[in-house]
Amino acid sequence: MQRSGENGVDWRKKLFVLNRSFHRDIGYFCVGLILIYAISGIAVNHIDSWNPSYVITRSEQAVSDLPTNPESDEFEKALSQKLGITTSFRSRVRDTQEEIIFFYEGSRVVWNETKQQAYVETTEKRPGLFFANYLHLNKAKRVWTYVADVFAILLIYLSLSGLFMVKGANGFGRRGWVLVIAGLVIPLAFYFLYV
Amino acid sequence: MKKMIFVLVTVFSMSAFADKNFGAGAKFADAVPMSKIMKNPESYVGKEVTVSGVIVDVCEKRGCWMQLTSDYQNEKVRIKVNDGEIVFPLESRGKKAAAKGEFKKINLSLEQTKNYLQHIAEENKKPFDPASVKEAMVVYQVQATGAVIQGN
Numbered sequence: 001m002q003r004s005g006e007n008g009v010d011w012r013k014k015l016f017v018l019n020r021s022f023h024r025d026i027g028y029f030c031v032g033l034i035l036i037y038a039i040s041g042i043a044v045n046h047i048d049s050w051n052p053s054y055v056i057t058r059s060e061q062a063v064s065d066l067p068t069n070p071e072s073d074e075f076e077k078a079l080s081q082k083l084g085i086t087t088s089f090r091s092r093v094r095d096t097q098e099e100i101i102f103f104y105e106g107s108r109v110v111w112n113e114t115k116q117q118a119y120v121e122t123t124e125k126r127p128g129l130f131f132a133n134y135l136h137l138n139k140a141k142r143v144w145t146y147v148a149d150v151f152a153i154l155l156i157y158l159s160l161s162g163l164f165m166v167k168g169a170n171g172f173g174r175r176g177w178v179l180v181i182a183g184l185v186i187p188l189a190f191y192f193l194y195v
Numbered sequence: 196m197k198k199m200i201f202v203l204v205t206v207f208s209m210s211a212f213a214d215k216n217f218g219a220g221a222k223f224a225d226a227v228p229m230s231k232i233m234k235n236p237e238s239y240v241g242k243e244v245t246v247s248g249v250i251v252d253v254c255e256k257r258g259c260w261m262q263l264t265s266d267y268q269n270e271k272v273r274i275k276v277n278d279g280e281i282v283f284p285l286e287s288r289g290k291k292a293a294a295k296g297e298f299k300k301i302n303l304s305l306e307q308t309k310n311y312l313q314h315i316a317e318e319n320k321k322p323f324d325p326a327s328v329k330e331a332m333v334v335y336q337v338q339a340t341g342a343v344i345q346g347n
Contacts, residue, residue, distance in 0.1 A: 047256050054285055056255065090289035091249050093264050101251060103289020123285055139258075139282045 016164070023161040026154055033151050040136035043129050053133045055124045062117050070100050070111060083109065083120055217281045219341030221245050221295035229265030229272055232298070236335055239298040246272050246337055247293035250283075250344070252318075258282035261342075263292060273336040287344045296339035308332040 043052035063082050067075045076089060079102065087105035095101050095110065102109040110119040138144055163172045163180070170176070226247035232239050248263030251271055261283045262271040274294040276283070303311055309325040311332065316323030 051256055054255065091291075093249050093251055094269065095251070096269065103249075106286065108288055123288075125286070137279065137282065 016167075019161050019164055023158060023165060026158060030151065030154055030158065034155075036132045037136050037151075040129065040132035044133060044136065053126055053130045055126055057122045057124075058120070060117060060119050062115075064116065066116075070113060076102055079109065079111065079118065080104065083118060085109070085120075213346045215287075215344045215346065217283070217342040217344070218276070218339070219295065221293045221339075221341045221343045223247055223291070223293045223343065225295070226293050229267040229270065233267045233270075233335075236298075236300065240300045242298055243295065244298045244337060245293055245295040246274075247291065248272060250288050250290055250292050253283045253285045253288055255285060255318075258284060261287075261292065261294075263294070273334070274339045274342065275336050276339050276342075281339065281342065283342070283344075291345040292342060294337055294339040294342040296337045296341070299336050299338050301334040301336065303332045303334060305331045 040052075046052070061083070063079065066078050066082070069075055071092065071094070076092060080086075080089065085104050085107055087107065090103040090105065092103070093101045098112055098114045100111045100113070102111060106124065107120060107122040109121075111117075112119070134140060135144065135148075138148060163176060166172075166176070168174070172180070222245065225245040227244050229246060229248075232244065232246070246263060246265070248265055248271075250261050251264055252262040254260045257278055259278050259282070260273060260275045262273055265272050274283075274292075274296070305328070308331050309328045311334070312328060313323050313325060
């Protein structure tokens, strides 16, 4: 009887150590993705008040001494030179009777013939955040869908294995369960109040 | 090592020039001119069509719609997708694209028309007077399930 009891303790001790080791190593492995998803989460949460992926700059300026035909290549070259646009030209589109849109790599110029004014809009990807949002919102699709699934499964494992990391007064059985319930109350309260 | 770097650089360069498919994809060759559709739009409502043109604008925050040029009275075609299913990249403005999906007719009330035009004006930073709108609009759009955007 004594022997089997010792074996039982051994088995539980081994599982405890194994769980800690897995939790530690998977935790290390997930640090990068957790940060990417968390930072992107904050950024995307506030999408109504800002653009989390792009910095868009708008300006308006009068431009003079341009060739007469706005639909000519000569005009486009002169306009981009005057506006200081150095990126490659993509296309031009007649938008309305008085407006032509010129598209460049990273910028768009709306030329108003009547006012002789250019409305310039430049678009830049936010460094780091664009990529984080690209992954978080799964714009990549395909293989990334499965990578994100595996990551989600690892997060589930980390959250559950975390419950059994500590023994004693600070363990799940004594103090931990109270905090777990406190954490669950927050989303449940929102559900009952708002949904 | 040098060979490997060369191969990687070549692959990345080629991918930048390749057309980019979204969702179920679409073919430029299948595109129906908007002028043909608008001759009798009712006959296309509810049917799958492919349209193409230059991308004039893209939803800045969510990439959930884009506007293409058309050959019909300087009008733009609005391509709408379900949020998140397809995300049109903002940096694709000025490129050629084709989109495939259901051709939809949306009858706006006068109030909706004012809101719609105000929203467009705000996005384009143009002045707008709601009192100038006297008639309700009909908007046609393609609810896209697939699209292709020309590479560099």
